[in-house]
Amino acid sequence: MNYGPLLFLAAFFALAGSWFGFVLTPQVQLGQLQQTNTVPAGATYPVARPGLGHQGLEVYRANGCASCHSQQVGQTGTVCDVVLTDAGTNPPALIQTLLQVRPGLSEAEAKTFLGGLPKPVLERVTKEAADAATKALTVGGAKPQVWIVPTGPDIARGWGKRRTVAEDFLFDYPVMLGSQRIGPDLADVGARLPDANWHLRHLYAPRLEVKDSTMPPYRFLFEKRRIERARSPDALPLPARLAPEAGYEIVPTPKAKALVAYVMSLRADAPLFVAPLTVAAPPPETNAVPAK
């Protein structure tokens, strides 16, 4: 039995199998992926990152940011909110239904509820319960809507509005999903922390912005310059203990600016067919930008 050709064929077919499975098939299934549209707005997704953001990807790659930061938001499921957007023309009937749909509600509360719509009637319920409530609430021209809300620890943490999907990385090279969470996930950091100056200060001195952070400072992405006529508008405002000596200022290099542009272009909030979510026109309280 122990002959060379047999051994060669055995190893050959084993590796060929895995090669077909995880090299060729992904090329066909993922490598042919095209742009898609957001649902229901129909906007093209994804669009290429802006030029500076694209350069920033190179800085992100060169400095191995993916060693500590993942870009993969996980999602464990989806729940529904029922949101009333319009009370319609028959408020008494609507109040009666409201009382049925939300048993804990008193009549007085229901009346005040109808002021200041849109408001969620039910939150975090199953699709079936949401559909039933919607059907019941459609009285006298009232307009209830079912909102899709992805759930999971990552989403509850504010790291993204929905799970990341293959489409999110369509135009990136290299794709750096990361394998460790020594630092927070960055898939949606552009939406979470939309202040470029915050990012610059954080890069220069992480513990200035996040107490106890273990992120190393990236001072080599900044430049110490003598102030010639006037302070540069780019100069970082730094507290006295970090500020350079008088007559000097710290300004970000083009690399730092590119990196920040890239980081701010990271978003995982486009509603897609494969990862549905309802994006509210005016953001409800739950979507507020979390404190740093």
Next chain:
Amino acid sequence: MAEVSSTQSTATGAPSAGSVIASAEIDLSCRVPLLILFLSAAVWLLVGSALALVASIKFHSPDFLAEQAWLTYGRVRPAYLNSVLYGFCVQAGLGVALWVLARLGRTLLAQPWLVILGGVLWNLGVTIGVAEILAGNTTGFENLEMPSHAAVIIFLGYLLLGIAGVLTFHRRRGRELFASQWFLFAALFWFAWIYSTANLLLLTFPARGVAQAVLTWWYSDNLQVVWLSLAGLAAVFYFVPKLAGRELHSHYLALFTFWFLVMFASWSGIPGTAPVPAWMPTVSTIATAFLILPVIAVALNVYRTMGRLIVVASGNPALSFVLVGVTAFVIAGLMQAGLALLDARQILHFTWFTTARSQLQFYGFFSMVMFGAIYHILPQLMRTEFASAKLLRVHLWLALVGTVLMVVPWAVGGIVQGIELQDPKVVFINIMKGSLPFLRVSTIGDLLLLLGHAVFLCNLIGLVVRFYRARAAAAYAAVTADLFKAAEAKT
């Protein structure tokens, strides 16, 4: 004692072809090429562990060496992993593979110049690659960080080494194969396939979007789980019986291990969190769960081979290294398969637990087996004994304690981290702070490993120095003897 030859099932049925080649002749044909591979591997290991220590200290003080771009964590860590994986693991693995193939085939090493040239190219490629990573020219793909020009040199070097290996395998006397030969032959062509595929489809003709990530996972898994297991287990199945002076318990169990390893481990790389079609992580989880079978088979086979001898194995440092390696292989395998069986892969994916497992795989298992193998092979090549067996044992203890101090805190800290990441009420910065005490302990481990590798390199260099000193003394004696004779004749 050299040729107990209990390892070779072919030993009794003597090879048909020609005269038997003496072990000493085989060793002589391997001497210079393998010395180059082993010494460079030891140097890379030392470089790698110095980089690892720098990376580790940054968790104590993030400002440590933060002014230079090339010393930032995100560059130092991949540089460390590449030095250890390509500089040490694969290089030492190939060296050991060549020797085992020559010894088991009872043939001289084929084309030693190919090995020398291949080794030079390989080290040139790794040097360029690691320098480029530190300079910021990394590719951004995990385990494949070296840019394409370095990868091409490495691949050429590999081809030369691999061809020498296949030729040596081909020249074997006796058709029946020992288990190690299966493993090594598969390993030789496996690496060529995965390395070329990954580099072509990631760097030369890049795949689109997330297909890149799938490829990277596929490659990493095939390198760290399949290749290291094939090459490492080949050495285990060769050295355990040889050093213990016993027959391998079961040839069939070894073949079972081989089959399950190549069939299932090559499918186990896609993590559960990946933003890819759901069938991929599902297939990987199932394949990973099956890995428990080869792991148990290895444990059983080695345990049965050793029997009561396990207790007295500590007398031989080389054997101790190999047995420590087998233990680590089993633990790492159980960690990996256990996660799949408990459906906990997703929970622990982003944590230090994964790091612990991978450390156990390429260091606890593979590197330990390589230490044992090199400590056995090198004295045979040089026909010289180590100056002090005590220093070998110092290395063993440093490596063992260092590994435990790294792997245990990472694994425990990783589980804590994973559970806390599942609970959105725990603020992220607190999770990170919570893992710091574990990382601090692991730094001590890094330090011990660095010391251990210094001892390792000193041991190897010491042996070489002893060899050449003895040779010089002999040559001097011969020359002077002639002179004396001539002088005597004159008078």
